[in-house]
Amino acid sequence: MSELFDEVDEELRREQLKKLWDRYSIFIIGAVVLIIAAVAGWRGYQYWEGKRAAEAGAAFEAAVTLAEQNKQTEAEAAFTKLAADAPAGYRTLARLRAASETASRDPQAAIKLFDAIAADGSVGQSEQDLAKTRSGLLLIDTAPYDEIRQRLEPVTAGGRAFRHTARDLLALSAWRANDVAAARQWVELIMNDAESPGSIRNRAEALQALLPPVAKS
Structure with a gap:
């Protein structure tokens, strides 16, 4: 008798499942199709992005080769094209190299190009700091100390990737402007930072020797 009831229950379940399928099969099939299409689309996008990255990498290497061969006009044009067309990562690198x-x-x-990178909020902080440092280097011989300080002082904060070079440039700019107090400030900051590179520390020591001694109170 229990087997008969089991068979009846099984038949009822089949009937219920058939009714559910008849009612909702179009939605189930549609959901499956959407999932398959989404997965295929994502895979296609990944392939396309990988292909673009590979092409951009090859083009970037070719532009670097032109620069190493001192073909500056061709290299500049190649980097400029990459800066406009390449994926985001290569685009920023290309903008920096083009500048x-x-x-x-x-x-x-070039200063304008570097300034545009430094002001671009979509660019990472390290790349912005590098752009500021490069523009500061181009201006070091002509711009007043206050302009150099305005550009580079934010880059000198602890933990910033290009703080050592920025401090080095600010110390030199202050010394050239006969701003002894500012020059000493940057020299001491370099000397007191255990992570200051040896070459920058050596320049700071040489500059420190040129500064007048601190007046005793």
């Missing part, structure tokens, strides 16, 4: 290549023929134009 660097431009600096050899037109420092003022």
